[in-house]
Amino acid sequence: MTEMSDLGLMYKRRQGKVLRRVGGAAEGMLVTHLPDVRYLCGFMGSNGTLVLFRSRALLFTDGRYTAQAETEAVGTRVVTASKPAVVEACEWIEAAGIMCCGFDGTRTTVSELGKMQAALSKKLGARARSGMFVDVGAAVARLREIKDAGEVEVLRRAARVGCELFEHMLGFIEAGMTEMAVAGELEYRARLAGAESMSFETIVASGDRSAMPHGRATDRKIQRRGFLTMDFGVVIDGYASDMTRTVHMGGAPRSKGKGVPGQREVYDSVLEAQEAAISAVLPGVTAGEVDEAARSVLRRDGLDGYFTHSTGHGVGLEIHEGPRLAAKQTQKLEAGMVITIEPGVYLPGEFGVRIEDMVLVTATGAEILTPSTKAWIEL
Amino acid sequence: MTEMSDLGLMYKRRQGKVLRRVGGAAEGMLVTHLPDVRYLCGFMGSNGTLVLFRSRALLFTDGRYTAQAETEAVGTRVVTASKPAVVEACEWIEAAGIMCCGFDGTRTTVSELGKMQAALSKKLGARARSGMFVDVGAAVARLREIKDAGEVEVLRRAARVGCELFEHMLGFIEAGMTEMAVAGELEYRARLAGAESMSFETIVASGDRSAMPHGRATDRKIQRRGFLTMDFGVVIDGYASDMTRTVHMGGAPRSKGKGVPGQREVYDSVLEAQEAAISAVLPGVTAGEVDEAARSVLRRDGLDGYFTHSTGHGVGLEIHEGPRLAAKQTQKLEAGMVITIEPGVYLPGEFGVRIEDMVLVTATGAEILTPSTKAWIEL
Numbered sequence: 001m002t003e004m005s006d007l008g009l010m011y012k013r014r015q016g017k018v019l020r021r022v023g024g025a026a027e028g029m030l031v032t033h034l035p036d037v038r039y040l041c042g043f044m045g046s047n048g049t050l051v052l053f054r055s056r057a058l059l060f061t062d063g064r065y066t067a068q069a070e071t072e073a074v075g076t077r078v079v080t081a082s083k084p085a086v087v088e089a090c091e092w093i094e095a096a097g098i099m100c101c102g103f104d105g106t107r108t109t110v111s112e113l114g115k116m117q118a119a120l121s122k123k124l125g126a127r128a129r130s131g132m133f134v135d136v137g138a139a140v141a142r143l144r145e146i147k148d149a150g151e152v153e154v155l156r157r158a159a160r161v162g163c164e165l166f167e168h169m170l171g172f173i174e175a176g177m178t179e180m181a182v183a184g185e186l187e188y189r190a191r192l193a194g195a196e197s198m199s200f201e202t203i204v205a206s207g208d209r210s211a212m213p214h215g216r217a218t219d220r221k222i223q224r225r226g227f228l229t230m231d232f233g234v235v236i237d238g239y240a241s242d243m244t245r246t247v248h249m250g251g252a253p254r255s256k257g258k259g260v261p262g263q264r265e266v267y268d269s270v271l272e273a274q275e276a277a278i279s280a281v282l283p284g285v286t287a288g289e290v291d292e293a294a295r296s297v298l299r300r301d302g303l304d305g306y307f308t309h310s311t312g313h314g315v316g317l318e319i320h321e322g323p324r325l326a327a328k329q330t331q332k333l334e335a336g337m338v339i340t341i342e343p344g345v346y347l348p349g350e351f352g353v354r355i356e357d358m359v360l361v362t363a364t365g366a367e368i369l370t371p372s373t374k375a376w377i378e379l
Numbered sequence: 380m381t382e383m384s385d386l387g388l389m390y391k392r393r394q395g396k397v398l399r400r401v402g403g404a405a406e407g408m409l410v411t412h413l414p415d416v417r418y419l420c421g422f423m424g425s426n427g428t429l430v431l432f433r434s435r436a437l438l439f440t441d442g443r444y445t446a447q448a449e450t451e452a453v454g455t456r457v458v459t460a461s462k463p464a465v466v467e468a469c470e471w472i473e474a475a476g477i478m479c480c481g482f483d484g485t486r487t488t489v490s491e492l493g494k495m496q497a498a499l500s501k502k503l504g505a506r507a508r509s510g511m512f513v514d515v516g517a518a519v520a521r522l523r524e525i526k527d528a529g530e531v532e533v534l535r536r537a538a539r540v541g542c543e544l545f546e547h548m549l550g551f552i553e554a555g556m557t558e559m560a561v562a563g564e565l566e567y568r569a570r571l572a573g574a575e576s577m578s579f580e581t582i583v584a585s586g587d588r589s590a591m592p593h594g595r596a597t598d599r600k601i602q603r604r605g606f607l608t609m610d611f612g613v614v615i616d617g618y619a620s621d622m623t624r625t626v627h628m629g630g631a632p633r634s635k636g637k638g639v640p641g642q643r644e645v646y647d648s649v650l651e652a653q654e655a656a657i658s659a660v661l662p663g664v665t666a667g668e669v670d671e672a673a674r675s676v677l678r679r680d681g682l683d684g685y686f687t688h689s690t691g692h693g694v695g696l697e698i699h700e701g702p703r704l705a706a707k708q709t710q711k712l713e714a715g716m717v718i719t720i721e722p723g724v725y726l727p728g729e730f731g732v733r734i735e736d737m738v739l740v741t742a743t744g745a746e747i748l749t750p751s752t753k754a755w756i757e758l
Binding site: 064108114135181187 | 441482484486487488489490514516559560562563564567571573575576580591592596687688727
C-alpha cells in the first residue's frame with residue numbers, strides 16, 4: 001500500500017468531483033486546459049494532458065517535464081509521451097476500452113478535436129470513433145468557481161500583497177512622474193514581495209486617460225488636478241489577485257461643468273455603487289442582481305450610461321474565471337466563490353473612476369479580501 | 380473620395396493576402412484570434428471579431444472599445460455590437476449573402492463554432508447552415524511568419540532593448556542575490572526602457588535550477604561556482620523580443636566528474652551548436668535542417684540526449700509563432716522570417732546551459748538581432 005499525502009487526497013477529491021459532474025454524459029474526461037490540469041493534479045508545466053477515468057488519473061507530458069511532473073503531480077501517473085501528449089492520451093483512452101470520453105468544448109479548438117479523432121485507430125470503426133469524444137463543456141471551470149479553504153488562504157495572501165503595494169504607492173507617486181515609472185515601481189515592489197508575476201498588464205491611467213477602462217501605462221507624465229487609476233494584481237502560488245483604486249492628484253477636483261459631472265460627485269457615486277454591490281453579495285443571489293445593485297446607484301445619478309462594462313468576475317488560478325457578474329446573469333452566487341466588484345464611470349475625453357475589491361462569498365455575505373481604504377485621496 | 384493613410388493601405392494589403400490565401404476554399408474569412416485581428420486591421424482591444432469579404436473589412440467590438448477601434452482600425456468599418464461580437468459578425472455574414480466563410484480551426488474552439496452556427500437564422504436551411512463555416516486553418520498565422528520591413532524594424536528595436544538589459548544585468552548581478560531580485564531589476568529596467576510588458580515570465584535559474592529549461596525566478600539565493608541562465612524578452616509596440624544568456628558565477632567552473640561533463644565543456648558545445656544552427660539558416664533550408672545543425676554538434680559531444688526541446692520558433696506579435704524549428708520539420712525558411720535559435724543542454728540535478736539569439740532570415744543567411752556577447756562570462 002502506498003501512502004498518499006494530503007495533497008494527493010485533495011487532487012483525488014477534485015478528480016472525483018469532475019467525474020461525477022460528467023458522469024451522465026461520459027465515462028471519463030480528457031483535460032487539456034493547463035490551469036484545469038494544474039487544479040486537478042498539481043502539474044504546472046506548459047505541456048500536459050490529463051486523462052481521468054474511474055479512479056485513475058494519467059498525465060501525459062514530454063521529456064522536458066518528466067521530473068517536474070513526477071514531483072508536482074502527486075498521486076497521478078506520469079507518462080512521458082514521444083508523440084504530442086494529447087495524441088498519446090487518446091491512444092491510451094482507446095486501449096483502455098473507453099467508449100465515450102468527455103472534453104471541454106470551450107477550451108478545445110476545432111483543430112485539436114480533429115487531432116484527437118485522428119489519433120483513434122481505424123479498428124474502432126467510423127461510428128465508434130465519431131462517438132468517442134463528447135463535449136461536456138466547462139465542467140472543471142465550474143468546479144473551480146468554488147474555492148476550498150486552501151485556495152482561499154492563498155487568494156487572501158495574494159490580495160494582501162496587493163493592498164501593501166497600494167499603500168507603498170501612495171507614498172511614492174508624485175505629479176510629473178510617468179505612468180510607466182509608476183507601473184515599474186509597483187511591479188518591482190511586487191517582485192520583492194514575492195510575486196511570481198503580475199496577474200495582467202498593470203493599468204496606470206492618468207488624467208483624461210482614466211476614461212479608458214483598460215489604459216495600460218504609457219510614457220505620459222502624470223498631471224495635477226486629474227485622476228489616477230491603478231488596476232493591478234499579483235500572482236502568489238499560482239493564484240491571482242485583482243484590485244483597483246482611483247486617487248486624485250490634488251490641486252482641487254474639477255467641479256461640475258456644462259454637461260460634465262464633477263470629479264468628486266462621480267467618485268462618490270462609483271464608491272456608493274461599489275459598496276451597494278458588495279452589500280448585495282449573498283449565496284443564492286444571482287450575479288445579475290449584484291450587477292444591478294451597482295448599476296441602479298449609477299442610474300439614480302444619471303451615470304449608468306458611462307458604466308460600459310460588467311460589475312465583476314471570479315478570480316483564482318486565472319484572472320478571469322466564472323461567475324460573470326453582468327446584467328441579466330442568472331447564475332447564483334455560492335459560498336466559497338471569490339469575485340471582483342468593480343463598477344466604473346468613464347466620461348470620454350474627460351476622466352474616469354473605477355473602484356475594485358476582491359471579495360469572498362461567505363454564508364452570511366461578503367468578506368472583503370482587499371481592505372485598502374476607498375476614501376477620497378488627494379496626493 | 381477619402382484618402383487612405385499608409386497604415387490603411389498596409390492593412391488592406393494584408394487583408395487582400397488573406398483573402399487570396401483562402402480564396403479556393405471560402406468567399407471571406409472570420410478572424411477572432413486577437414493578434415491576427417491586430418495584424419490585419421490595427422485594433423488592439425481585448426474584444427474584436429474581424430470579417431473580411433471581397434474588398435470590405437468590418438470590425439465588430441463592444442461599447443468599451445468603439446472610440447479606440449475607430450482610431451486604431453484605420454480603413455476598417457467599426458460596428459459596436461450589443462450581442463457578442465462574433466454573433467453579430469455571423470448575422471452580418473448571413474445578411475451579406477455569403478454562403479461559405481472561412482475560420483481558423485486552430486484558434487476557434489468547438490464551443491465558439493457552435494455559437495457561430497447557432498447565430499445563423501433558420502431561414503437558411505440546415506444544409507446552408509452546416510456549409511457556411513469552413514476551417515481554412517492558420518491562414519493568418521502563416522502570413523504573419525514573414526515579417527515586412529516595418530515589423531522587422533520594431534522587432535530590431537525590441538531585440539536591442541533586450542541586449543541593453545543584458546549588459547546592465549552583467550553589472551548588477553552578484554552572488555547572494557535572489558533570483559527574484561535579479562528578475563525584478565531586469566523587469567524594472569525594461570519598463571524604464573519603454574517596454575509595454577515582458578514577452579513572457581522571466582526565467583532566472585541558478586545553480587542546479589539551470590538544469591530546468593523553464594525555471595522561473597524563485598527566492599533562491601544565487602551561489603558561486605554555478606551557472607545562471609536568464610531567458611527574457613520585452614514587448615515594444617506589440618512585438619516581442621526573446622533572448623537567453625547563461626553566465627558563470629565564478630569561483631572556477633566545475634571540471635568533469637564521474638559521469639558528468641565539465642561546465643566549460645558543456646558551455647562550449649552549446650555555443651558551437653547554436654552558432655552552427657545560425658550558420659545553417661538560409662531561405663529554402665528546412666526548419667528540421669537548422670535543428671539538426673545544432674543537434675549534430677551536441678551528438679558529436681555525447682550531449683544530444685540532454686537537449687530535450689526544439690531549436691527555436693518564430694517570434695512577432697506573439698512570443699511563439701511559426702515556423703517551428705524542430706526535428707524533421709519540413710517547412711522551408713523564407714526571407715523575412717524572424718526566429719529564435721536556442722539549443723540547450725540540461726543535466727538533471729547538476730546544471731544546464733542555454734544560449735539563444737533572435738535572427739532575421741535574409742536572402743543570404745541570418746542577421747543576428749541580439750548581438751550581445753556569447754563568450755564565456757564569469758561574474
